[in-house]
Amino acid sequence: MFSAVSVNTVPCLEELVNLVSDLNVHILMLTDLNFPRNKEETLWKNINPETAAAVKKATLSAFSKKLPVLSVRRWRSSG
């Protein structure tokens, strides 16, 4: 599973993890948005303790469901 996460969708990331964990996929890959026009909505531009906590909670939830999570480096440092 390949999921792009924005500052707008990060609040429902845990819910997305729950959905994905039920689809028999092997790995969840999380990325920030790309393309310059999306810059203002990226996580790295809007990172704050609340967003970081949401990412961490969702990631831990994935691990608890034995769903491995891959991410790009900057994303990892955000969460």
Added chain:
Amino acid sequence: MKANIFLLHGYSGSPIDLLPLEKILSGRFPESEIESIQLPGHGNPQEVPSFNEDLYLKTLADKLGLIADPGRKKIYIGHSTGGTLLLRYFRDSGIVPDLLILIGIPADIDISFLERWSIHSDGGKAISFSSTAKLVSFINRQSKLVFETPFPILILNGEEDELVPPDHAFVWRERLRTSSRIVIIPSGKHHLTVSTAVKFCADTVTRAVEDILSGHEPDDMNAASGIAGIEPELAEFIRISSSSCRHIAGSPGGKRAVGREPELFPVLSTEPVFANIEITTRCNLECAYCIRSGRPHPVKDMDKRTFARILDLFPHAYRITLVGLGEPLLHHNPAGIVAEAVSRGRRVGLVTNGMCLDKEMGQNLLDAGLHSIAFSLDAPDQKTADIVRKGSNLERITDNIRLFTRAAKKRGR
């Protein structure tokens, strides 16, 4: 590693036709011996000698049969009828070349060649009726050549070859059933080596020669084996394309496999081992964050031959991913595209939004040998999906994913 590289011109030509390529090869491989063979009677730019099959083959036997240095790779380059003569010589002699490069060789000659010859020769060189008959007979008799031992063949053809259209290259590939690769040279004419296409042609030739000469260094083999331990499909790819070891070893993953740091800059000396290919511009969604959304896009599917051409341009790319701004499953035959790459030992994956992945599509892709699939899904509910992935149907997508992952699991994937 050194090589003996032989060049053989076409029937109406002479070594001068291949001189630009010969010079480039001499500069690139100074330790190798490079010889351009002149067929008897050739060399006069105003006259085409009588076609003499026996004499030509005897000349090749005299010139090539004496070379027996086991420490050197033997590489042969034939242009037009020169390529056909080489093929025939190898069949008759049983000699197995390390690499054969065929440039613009006709698969057969029919009446359509009359007009094409007229354009090609531009009224300059006339061929007698007797010679024409012998030439046609010779070329058309080679259509059933069979080789006991396969060897690597690189077939080059000018995209705008006025005498031998690119179709002939594909006929030869089907016919030879050996490890062959076709590269169609953009804007190339029949005399690829004396036209503006010579750089592209020479680059393709020198890369192929480098692959043959570089051999298999222990480090390269270790790196490739290391990755094959993680990706068993790679072992099969290396069996088909042993020269890819060097490129896989030189890739970032290959370097890590033997504990070396990847060096990406300024330019890798090896060729790409991964390729992302967009097979269609079509998409059924208007995703909020996609650069494609809101822009007019011409609707176009890549045809199988173009896809095959891309694979030939990237002979060492063993991992192919069908991905891009278009949704690959909207292509008119995605399973056919997958099968084309899989038949060449490539490991194929794709990225999809899952909308079109119904049961039949899933079965077809699995039958075609699809190795991996990535689903793009950014929303856990339809309300969010309507905002970030406009046009998507979350229920249909999740049903399709479940169906597919179950079917794949049943097949042990």
